[in-house]
Amino acid sequence: MLDKHSQEANNYNVYRTGFLSWIRINQILKRLFSDQPPGFFLEAGALDGEFISNTLHLERELGWTGLLIEADPVLYAALPDKHRRSWSSQSCISPNSYAEVRTFESYRPKNQTDFANELLIRSTGNLEGVMAPAAGRMGLKATYSVQCFPLLSYLLTLNKRDVQYISLDVEGAEADILLTLPWDRVNITVWTIEHRSQNTRFKDHYLEPGGIAVRSVVKQDDVSSPGGDRPSSNKIQKMVYVTQHDPAAGKDDYFVLFMKEKGYRLYDYWDGDYTFIKADSTICRTHLELxxxxxxxxxxxxxxxxxxxxxxxxxxxxxxxxxxxxxxxxxxxxxxxxxxxxxxxxxxxxxxxxxxxxxxxxxxxxx
Structure with missing residues (x-):
């Protein structure tokens, strides 16, 4: 419905002007990649391939291609109608280092609502047993069995170990996916990752027996803006889905430390969304001050x-x-x-x- 003009289309496209987290990420990706050659992306949590998609602009305007992964069968059923020029898979990324069949918890509205709100509620679906941000509070639950594969398996299948951008938004399983990823076998330039500090998996990674003991994690100030057109965190207010909070707060310093050890620098943090850039990349040298x-x-x-x-x-x-x-x-x-x-x-x-x-x-x- 990107270019359609109707009441239904206007309701569907409300995210393009009203969802500030998506707007911010879209601006960041335009800034980072507009002067780059076409690359390859992977979007996990692709929904219907258009609604709040982090990769549609890369594909449509910049000539990229990639892989779209969506576990919810209802959302995935709408994806072919979007005519994306990318691979797609109705499956999920495993939070373990092996393939498995997991239970996926999908949600639908409790009452009749508009199209965009229904999609928004469906976007909170999660794997059973993970610490999901919405925790099933936004709708009525339905469960499905879904095949899950490690992130590396998808990349090896497509013979793509060099990936320019990954969007990882899978409602609570992100930490385990990253903790089990064999980092020495992949080369990812930019990540956008949703992660809430209430999920303590990265803290546990450093403090639990067998992990790396860390006496303290240096508290960081908000990341300084490398570009003048970045939205200012003290000028934007947002009504979040379940509760209200300060979108500039809640950064998980253990997570930032983990990604730093994997060779990444934090480019942006906002409302649970982190953008990391590989430190030895041209994009990092261009967009982050040395x-x-x-x-x-x-x-x-x-x-x-x-x-x-x-x-x-x-x-x-x-x-x-x-x-x-x-x-x-x-x-x-x-x-x-x-x-x-x-x-x-x-x-x-x-x-x-x-x-x-x-x-x-x-x-x-x-x-």
Whole structure:
């Protein structure tokens, strides 16, 4: 119903102007990918292939293709009519490292309602036993048996280990999918992931026996905007589906730490939606500022000491103090009398990582 004009179409398309989380993600994807060649995506939680789709713009406007995964049989039945130029599968991503048949809990409205609200309620369907955000509070439940496969299995089937974008919104199973993913066998550039901090799977991963002990996780401020056109979190208010809360709050620092360890930087957080970019990618270098910490020790300046005819020192300069300097690309740093300069990168949780071991500098350094 993207280009149709009728009362039903207007009701269906209300998400395009009224669903602020979808609008924000759509703006981010346009910013990241508009100047990139066509890529491959995977969208898990694809619904009917159009309603609040995170990948439709990539396919329709930028020439991408990909894989659409939807577990709800009612929603998936409507997908062929959308004429998407992508693979599709009526199945689910397994929260385990093996294929399995699981029970899928679908929801329909308790009372007669409009088309968009019905789709919204159906979009909260979840696998039985997971900590779903809506927790079945939005409609009447119906259950189905659904075949689930590990995320890697889908990619191997299509011979696609290099994926430019994955949208993972499967109502509570995201953490287990990521925890069981063999990260060394895939190369994903950008992720959009729904995750609520009430789901403690990432915290448990670090604190439980056998996990990695973590004494503390550095609390991060909201991610600074790398682009001037990003929506401002203090200017947008939103009525959420079940309750009201601050959409800029609730970031799970254990989740951010987990993704950082997998090689990703947090680009955006809003209302439970995280966008991560692979740190060594061109997109990351383009859209996330690289902060350099330049650490310089005091340098002794050796000068010829002038003496008068009686052997008295006329003037002496012994030591020049050079203080550490914080530089944000692409500025130019002037460092007088410095011969060797170590350079370090500070990542998104404050850990100092060597960028280059040693760099000889004389006079002016362009960074």
């Amino acid at each position: 902060i350099l910490v330049v650490e310089v020790v005091p340098v002794e300046v050796v000068m010829e000491v002038p003496l008068d005819e009686l052997g008295v020192v006329v003037e002496i300069i012994s030591v020049v103090e050079v203080v550490p300097v914080l530089v944000v690309l692409p500025e130019v740093l002037v460092v007088p009398f410095v011969e060797v300069l170590p350079i370090f990168v500070v990542d998104d949780i404050g850990v100092v990582v060597p960028l280059v071991e040693l760099m000889p500098l004389v006079g002016v350094v362009a960074v």
